Amino acid sequence: MLDYAGLEALAAVLREGSFERAARRLHVTPSAVSQRIKQLEERAGQVLVQRGSPCTGTDAGRRLWLHLEQVRLLENELRRAHPDLLAGSDAPAPTLRLAVNADSLATWFMDAMADFTAGGNELLDLRIDDQDHTGERLRRGEVIAAVTASAAAIAGCNTWPLGHMRYVAAASPAFAARHFADGVTAAALARTPVMVYDAKDRLIDRWLQAHGLATRAHAPRHLLPSEFGYVRACEVGMGWGMHPAALIAGQLARGTLVPLLDGAGLDVPLYWAHPRNAQQSLARLTQCVMAAARHWLDAP
Amino acid sequence: MLDYAGLEALAAVLREGSFERAARRLHVTPSAVSQRIKQLEERAGQVLVQRGSPCTGTDAGRRLWLHLEQVRLLENELRRAHPDLLAGSDAPAPTLRLAVNADSLATWFMDAMADFTAGGNELLDLRIDDQDHTGERLRRGEVIAAVTASAAAIAGCNTWPLGHMRYVAAASPAFAARHFADGVTAAALARTPVMVYDAKDRLIDRWLQAHGLATRAHAPRHLLPSEFGYVRACEVGMGWGMHPAALIAGQLARGTLVPLLDGAGLDVPLYWAHPRNAQQSLARLTQCVMAAARHWLDAP
Structure with missing residues (x-):
């Protein structure tokens, strides 16, 4: 023993x-x-x-x-x-350590947490990381469950598809008018400040590539590792950024942010993973997570 | 050379x-x-x-x-x-690396950044840390300027008092009714889940001590290192928490959060520090920071 x-x-x-x-x-x-x-x-x-x-x-x-x-x-x-x-x-009370990407936490994952904590005495300890890195934390035994961007199997774990999170490139109307008066072109993007969540954030590059706008030149970047601050920084005109559509619905409706490229977005698939030897608490958490994902995310 | x-x-x-x-x-x-x-x-x-x-x-x-x-x-x-x-x-364009606490970033510091970036081409690289630890990042040469909670001199740096950030303990009305029906007592607090920003967060302990509510027992804690998620988690009833009054003004007005102990709060002094051999960019940033602090924070 x-x-x-x-x-x-x-x-x-x-x-x-x-x-x-x-x-x-x-x-x-x-x-x-x-x-x-x-x-x-x-x-x-x-x-x-x-x-x-x-x-x-x-x-x-x-x-x-x-x-x-x-x-x-x-x-x-x-x-x-x-x-x-x-x-x-x-x-x-026992604690469940979870790795979740910031954008999930700021949108659909809050419902899952509210549901889960209302139904039991378990405590949550959230580790926020890029969705490309949360799986690594699960693999290393740092957390007991994770929201990840990869369907790749993790040894000893089950993985469930959660659906897609839709991202939209957006900026303040004044910022868009100043920097993209001649259109959202590769040349304009190469000299326009962009907000980057952290150095690991590749969403911007993937969006640029998906729309044939990638260049060898690197655009000036502001680094701001805060999902709330990131949206606000775009609203006040520090740069353009990639936002979860669900997170900026209010800003788009009020017009404090406008979509670039007619809202041509990027869909990021998300998965939920935890060890196979799941305790009841973890199984209950998975039910809460799947319910919130069904409500918020596009079908897988 | x-x-x-x-x-x-x-x-x-x-x-x-x-x-x-x-x-x-x-x-x-x-x-x-x-x-x-x-x-x-x-x-x-x-x-x-x-x-x-x-x-x-x-x-x-x-x-x-x-x-x-x-x-x-x-x-x-x-x-x-x-x-x-x-x-x-x-x-x-050059980059200024700054260490700022999450609550400043979520409230008054955004104005300073908007002001500063509108007036020049400099880029910002924000490091978010507890206000008790940002000064250490400046001392170690990780950042060129910092918002700190300490007036202690940092070798080679100038320090300016910015004013006080007011914190209020608050929870959702349903949560407060369920857990504090018999008042916000030390006994009730010892068994009620509290939201903690990260393991370094000592604001909760300071508030409990300031109001004679500290006990040897440790209350159950949810850990959620996200200033946006922290407020939302309190709104959905996961726990009570300490919030910057400026950040939850809307929630208090709408009644999705109610203050505990009649809003008896905690004032945290903040300071701005950067090396004495300041370049013009840094001097300009300091002006933007002082202006935003004057607008948002209580006078030092």
């Missing part, structure tokens, strides 16, 4: 990022936390925590953390199914 | 995160980029790039990158002041 007191210390350190904060949370001294981790590492025969600021988990450390959370989900189900059985003991 | 072709390769690698993407951007081969970096590292007598996925800069690497960007700002000013002098050569 694994050393679960040690695993709890490991989880607290990886979650809080430091031995001191983990100790406060567990109501023990930092040296007690340090000792438990050392014992766990000795038994595992390898390093589990990369000491630093913040402390992070090695591959093995992350796997053990995820295992502990799966056990906590099972315990939670037991407690809820048999409240009398464990009435004497108490446990904090 | 430093090797500026080498520095351009270094900047491209640190900005893009990989030798391959840097090479594409510079229109050279990855091995050419690699060679330039190696030469630069030999001359500097130390490692400048930590190879990995993504590649990141060592302390020395980040300092050299920031130096290059300061030189680019100077060049840009020269070009704008004397367009004839350098008519034959061309250069991309």
Whole structure:
């Protein structure tokens, strides 16, 4: 049997990022936390925590953390199914770590979270990342489920198609008039500032390529890793950008943003993936996710 | 004189995160980029790039990158002041890397950015971090200016007080009725889910302490590192949270969020800091920042 007191210390350190904060949370001294981790590492025969600021988990450390959370989900189900059985003991609600792309979170995924949290005591810990990278987090054992842009199978996981998220290129009317007076051409785009969500964002390039507008020249880029700030920055005229159509419906209706190229968009397929050995909580979350996706996304 | 072709390769690698993407951007081969970096590292007598996925800069690497960007700002000013002098050569617009807390970005800082980008060709690269950590990014040479929560002097930098950002604890009316029927007490708070922006977020603890509501027990926490998602999650009833009053003015007016404890809030002072050897661009940005802060924040 694994050393679960040690695993709890490991989880607290990886979650809080430091031995001191983990100790406060567990109501023990930092040296007690340090000792438990050392014992766990000795038994595992390898390093589990990369000491630093913040402390992070090695591959093995992350796997053990995820295992502990799966056990906590099972315990939670037991407690809820048999409240009398464990009435004497108490446990904090379990947490599901999820990797979700920012645009899903800003649109359809909120419904899934509201639904899920209303129906149980489980807590959510959201990791926001590019949809091309969320699957990697699942693969590395950083999260227990993910919204991804790839249908590629992940070892030990099931994958469900969620539908397509439609993106539209848009800018403020004044910005469009100033920079695209002669049309949305490759030449105009090459010298017009574009808003980029982060360095990993390839949606812009894919849209340019899809419409034959890609050039060797790189357009000036503002980097703004905030889905809310990104839309606002386009509204105030800092640059043009690629937006989820569902997110800017209000801006398009009010006219604070206008579509470029007559709204010729880009459809990005999305998938939901989690380990096959799913606990009931995870199965319930999947139902909430599928329901919200059916409502918001175009059919797969 | 430093090797500026080498520095351009270094900047491209640190900005893009990989030798391959840097090479594409510079229109050279990855091995050419690699060679330039190696030469630069030999001359500097130390490692400048930590190879990995993504590649990141060592302390020395980040300092050299920031130096290059300061030189680019100077060049840009020269070009704008004397367009004839350098008519034959061309250069991309310079980028100012800034560290800003998410709540500033979601409220008053957008005005400063809109103002600044409307008045020049400079590009912005925003790094979003907790206001207690943005100063550290400035200290480490990761950014050229920052909005911070600390008046502490940063070596070589000037610091300006910006005013106070007011935070209000709020939840959806249904959530407040369900969890705080007997009042917002320490006991009720200890068992009620709270939305936390990220593990570094200490605003909640400060508010609890300020109102004598802190307990040893840790309330269940949902982690959601998105300023937009955070407000929405409170509206849909996932938890209560601490919000910038300016950000949720609409929600409070519409009644989708209600203040807890009669709106007893928390005032967080904010500061603006950048190196003393400021280029004109940076001085202009500071003017835009001070103007937006005067409009939005409570007087310091």
